[in-house]
Amino acid sequence: MSTNIFKMDFDVELLQKMINTVVADAVDKAIERHAFKNSLPPVLTKAQLMDLFDIKGTKATELLNRKDFPVIRDFGRPRVPTNSLMIWIDEHTDWVRENAGEKSRLKKGVA
Known part of the structure; x- marks a missing residue:
């Protein structure tokens, strides 16, 4: 009976550099996202939404009327929680x- 054994050699330093690069990129993106989110008000007006998305009023109204779009209508005019x-x-x-499927949802609070 013969057994095939696979042997893999790893360059530990190269692997560590790759891991460090990926982690550093992820941290940089998280910092950028956090800074961007903190530069926005907690609640957006329709005009701010239009400016943020670079869209016209018709498209903004379409978004605000979608059932799945986050909107608060208790302030007299629609507002969007950032x-x-x-x-x-x-x-x-x-x-x-395309990659996680419709049933897979991101963890709430991770944006």
Whole structure:
């Protein structure tokens, strides 16, 4: 009986450099996202939403009327909670749908 044994050699230093690079990139992106989120008000007006997305009023109205879009209507005019908007964006990104599937959802609060 012969057994095939695979042997792999790793360059530990190279592997550690690769891990460090990936982690550093992830941290940089998280910092950028955090800084961007903190530069926005906690609740957006329609005009701010239009400016943020670089869209016109018709498209903004369409978004605000979607059932799955995060909107608060208790202030007289529709307002969009910034944190919920960031989660909505992550959940509706094409990459997530294509690679994680419709049933897979990002953790709430991670945006």
